Amino acid sequence: MTVRTRYAPSPTGEPHLGNMRTALFSWLLARHYGGQFFLRIEDTDQARYVESGIEAQMEALHWLGLTWDEGPDVGGPYAPYTQSERLETYREHAQKLIAGDHAYLCYCSPERLEEVRKAQQARKEPPRYDRHCRDLSPEERRAAEAQGSRPVVRFKTPLDGETVAHDVLRGSVVFQNETLDDFVLLKSDGYPTYHLAAQVDDHLMGTTHVLRGEEWLPSVPRHFLVYQAFGWEPPVFAHLSRILGPDRSKLSKRHGAHAALDYREQGYLPDAVVNFLALLGWSLDDHTEIIDRETLIRHFDLDRVLTNPAVFNAEKLLWMNGVYIREMPDDRLADDAAPFLGRHLGRPVDRELLMGIIPLVKERIKLLGEIVDMADFFFTDGELEYDVEALLGKRYAGDPAAALKALEAATERLEAVDGWEHEKLESAVRPLAEELGVKTGELFGVLRVAVTGKTATPPLFETMEILARERTLDRLRSARERLQAQSTHAK
């Protein structure tokens, strides 16, 4: 049997990280067994439909590299893959259930349902449909129809007995039928509910494994009942636990980024996010953390999936992203980081220059976007912006004249260097520290701020080498001028 899994989002908003993990696990399962993974759009709620929803879902999958074999955009043997285009199928199936005495037409108005619910709540009873229309006589039915109300189709849930639902991860879960009610299958607008549409489609489309969020667990007996009524074999269900925020409530906007694509904006790498998400509720063994896609596919299976909810550990994701950045080939890092710099500078970046910088920043950034703060000074011309205090540092605080002397001496030696390789620059300047009676770091610190405008930068001399002679000396001159002004001012 080939494994067929699917990701079936409803286009009601931004794809969530939790959704993406469900998609990832489904995708991994299909890929592991050499089966198919398909995309289905569950747009059966006209009220909550969001125009950009489908696009956003596909974009998030695409970003993470979760390729689908069949879907609304690429078609496939079970097209259409958009539920709003399959209304006739659901109507036929609802009809079948009615014919088989598994469903019935219900004429109750929303107002009446609301009243019933209120009364039940007042009596502290569970809110449930009171089955008012379950056994209407033909006359009553005609009367209701004459009133012109548009009926819904409800499932005729067995009044007693129990329904055993199976979940591969949790085993069998038993539900007493009397705790269930007659849920709606087809709404009065002709659209199906999830309870009908998803089961019909999963069966018709040959889904073998349904992975979904655990919020579906309470309604899983309904789905088993539907399969039973149709006489179909249900697929394997696996209810994945939730992803929680640091406060153990469900992950949401309050916890910062929860929308998958926000992570792209922040400079996370899809491979890192996939790796991280895979480890939320699944593990390879007792020690492996960094796992590439191939390995993930090779080892992923449901038997190591956990059912307990996982708190989203943002620091670990950040760390992992750093690992992936460090392991990335330079040219690919340049490709991915360029847009971040470009956006900041307001112009495209010089590729050759960027390639020179990559080795210097690679092990210092954990997010692509951090390259901006780390390396923007390589791309700017003109005066740097920084505080003279930063230039003086701890050593020369309050003594700009001494700093100026040091800077002059250093500049002199740099100017005398034949060539501009960092090794030469370093051996020209390093001895100076001792001669001046200051620590190496203290002298280098002044040069660092002068040349970059920052106190935390890539290695000083390699930075100078890339900056090239002219720009380095320009910046040193500017720094001397500032110190000059400062010391005159002090006197």
Added chain:
RNA sequence: GCCCCCGUCGUCUAGAGGCCCAGGACGCCACCCUUUCAAGGUGGAGAUCGCGGGUUCGAAUCCCGCCGGGGGCACCA
């Protein structure tokens, strides 16, 4: 109120009766390396395995009860 799920270091997890007075990872602390920042290396703190009863020679692992957390109870998915 009713129904369902879950419970190992702060967090992600390993663990399927003895290998565990519980292993790895992130984070944290210290030291080393060092021109800053990182990266890297070494070491450390950190879990009465939610609690209480059993079963067993022996339980994180099996059983029962309790507590705690989460989810669901729509003509939403």
